[in-house]
Amino acid sequence: MNWRALFARQEFIILLVLIALCAVIAIINPTAFLSVQNLFRILRACIVIGIFALGTLMVLISGGIDVSFPAIAITALYISTRIIVDTGIDSVPLAFLLGALIGLGLGLINGVFIGIFRLPTLIVTLGTLNLFRGALLFFVGSERIRLSEVTTNLADASRLNLITVPLARGEASLHFTFALLIALALLVWFILSRTMLGRAIYAIGGDREAAERAGFNIVRTQFFIYGFVGLLAGIGGIVFGILSREADPFSIVGTELDVIAAVVLGGALITGGRGTVIGTLLGVLLITVISSNLVLLGIPTEWQRFVIGVLIIIGVGIPALQALRKRRLRVQTA
Template structure:
């Protein structure tokens, strides 16, 4: 596909386009880390865009009210704390109630939006404190297209994505917490019999995912230079689809973080390719929808085939 786009546009493999794609997937990549961990546990969280928006709005509003002049560290810690607190609400509900996590997080998503737009009367903030702008403008290097002279900056924000992916990889592969997440997604009853504390694992998982989502929200706000309450809304399905496209079983227990990241890269490449080819916006949505349906359908068939094999072995 990449070769076809390169042949048609001549711009796909240019340094500046590659950098632009890396920049475009920072937020979706961070969201995908959290979505991957929840899906592996056998759940689905659709509240993370609203959770991130509420966390970031509160911190940005505080920063403007107090005329904050420090660096980004304090707002980052505050955003993570608020995200973890809101995630704790998700974790408490999911761990205590025998209701689908998707239904519960759909409810908390509405609660978060209601608090932001109703109680706080959130509106668009056109200017951000200096620390937010500096955080977004820090660059690792500049890539230039030799033919057109167009340049693109590789933001230091990309290192945040790398750090979060590495930490999540370590947690999922080398810690008991990660093993518990996989075990719960594979078979919750078996996980209980194996000695895993299912309720506590789910609770702390959603706390962690809330903190991760809030970081993604802060980065998006810094990238755009404005705080818009609904900027992230509607991104949850695309993120979840990217994770499933990467081979993560929607039923939980099976999948790798590497695959989830590759799924995110694939979605980013397709979006970028359609733009380079000049495909109208409404057709972009159509092609992405077809890709998601086909990809998730293949993943579902693979899971069903594996389950049938297991049934055959037991018999």
């Protein structure tokens, strides 16, 4: 790959922006930014949004959009916690299993509306976003559960670390669920680029009719996509519960736009057909650095939204400009 091809890639541009941003923060406030604690803090903040982003990436590539995953995540977390509390089986793996299954089930409900009834994805998931959350609050409950008050293992999982680095003052640790994020990222990468199922997702996002004529099973592929997104959302919900040590039915919902923004910044096209795992992870990292480290620059938190907005417009604007230039170039050479 030559330099020009590299520069034409959104992933590379995002990487440059990320490096530039980090450089600026590091120069202005080196002690606070350039520390192992801060690095681990940023990575920890990436985990939940990263897991959600992987699912969103898949949906965007297929030409759809899913805004219901936060509702799926919180529903999965809350119901799983209730089951664990009610049965008394205080197990972390069980929490993940329950969360994944509930997420999968709710995701498949989206799949039915989108795959079989062919309804527009935004409308369906806007509907189920409210439906799932409303059902949760009405039928299951709206009371916040503090994990430390009712569980031991699940509550202790918040201190289960992957790496712990001793420092001069105290220590810095990276949570074990970071490994989960990496594993899921590898899984999604493998599905997207090494399986026919993944190519079907790209094909549907590129030209649905052509995909149908080529013999791809569109309905089955969409069931997989929305089921898988639900599953990831369920897992993400459990991770969120472990990290925050509580199951609050009023949390998570509201993060969907940040997640979609991260994926779009990472090069996925909102119109479908394009997007990569590495770009998505970079987009997540960028959004996280902005929302957790702009404070180090002395920029008030109110401005974070503004910066994210500017970045999205630039991030989407650069490829558009490149496409325009390419078209001009073609006229000249033709």
